[in-house]
Amino acid sequence: MLVTGASGFVGAQIVRQLIRNGHALRLVARPAAAARLASQFPDAEIVSCGDVFAQSPQWWEKACDGVNAIIHAAWYVNPADYLDSEQNATCVSGTFRMAQGAVAADVQHFVGLGTCMEYALPSEQLSIDAPTAPATVYGASKLALFEILDGFFKTTNVRFSWCRLFYLFGEGENPKRLYPYLSRCLAAGEPATLGSGTQLRDYLDVAVGGAAIADIVDTGQVGAINVCSGQPVSIRAFAESIADRYGRRDLLEFGAHQPHPRDPPAVVGVPNFAVRVPKKEARS
Structure with missing residues (x-):
């Protein structure tokens, strides 16, 4: 199992659940994060690289050798500008090269992380069939990547899951x-x-959300998946x-601040993630 973004807010919870589920892990990260991950998860294989989004398909093919599944949790998330940063486009192109390498390495399952901002907002009933109309570069980039990967993986044997995260909070x-x-x-x-x-808002503890994402590898659920409380x-x-x-x-x-002009009055999802049935055997 290969994971990117393992040192992040959501990625750390995903890794913890994967370990509980018995998966052997390969974690890809920048050098500083790689050192921290080696300390946190001593049983995981750590692959250090300068920039996850700057690697070639050939690099990813080598990194994915012997891997059955990928959970791609890395992205540009600087709170000061991530909603409109051009770095979102870099993440899209870099992820596509990762997907190409994964196919070449015969990876069987690719799990990506999207966002509720892909949908047309506001809404209190955001099912996976709800209209999409992102209002930010971040949301538009995530939606574009979903559509690119969905089309690409349909020409391969790779199962594709896309987890749209709502308002995760916590550790x-x-x-x-x-x-x-x-x-x-x-x-x-x-x-x-x-x-x-x-x-x-649709709030969900990040530990619950991270576990739901990790469990998708075992449930085998594919397509768009709302990771939310409902x-x-x-x-x-x-x-x-x-x-x-x-x-x-x-x-x-309350009332000390005016709402942001792009802050929607309602963002509530309809959850559709499957419940994992525990398995005893270890997987990689």
Whole structure:
């Protein structure tokens, strides 16, 4: 099993579940991340490279030698500009070269990570058949990659799964995002300034989401897959649930910020990921 992005927010959870499921792992990462992964996951094979998205199909063919499946969790995720960065296009082209190498190496299953931002928003019922109309470069790039890979893999024997992630939160999350911001403020007894909090979101703990993605290798589910809870929760209610852990709802200051112009009032999915049936034998 080969995994990219294993040191990331979602990738780390995927790797932990794969280990629990009995998979032997090969993790591809930049040198600094590779060193951390070697310490975290001593039983995994670590492949270090300068840039995952700069490698040739031939490099990926060699990296995938003996691998049955790939979970590709790497992407450009700088919170300051990832929504509109030209690096998204680099990720698309680099991933296609990875896919070419995977086919040449006879990989049997390719699992990629998409986003709820591929859909036409807002909506409280985003099934995998919902219309797509991304409003950001990030969403458009993910959707373009899904369509490219879907067409490409149909001409091969590779099974293709595409996991559209909704609002994952939890361990390892970027400190600038909502959950760690709230946790940091509340733990310190400091006010947390927020918008109105009326927007509806589909929140899912990243440990649950990561496990669902890892399990796809065993369930064999293919096609578009919504990794979400299916439960509409307002940002206000989500913030209050975090504040209740500290007994400090009084620290939440709603209405302090105006919503971002591109912030949709509702993003709620319809989950369709299959439940894994445990197997005892080890796989690679």
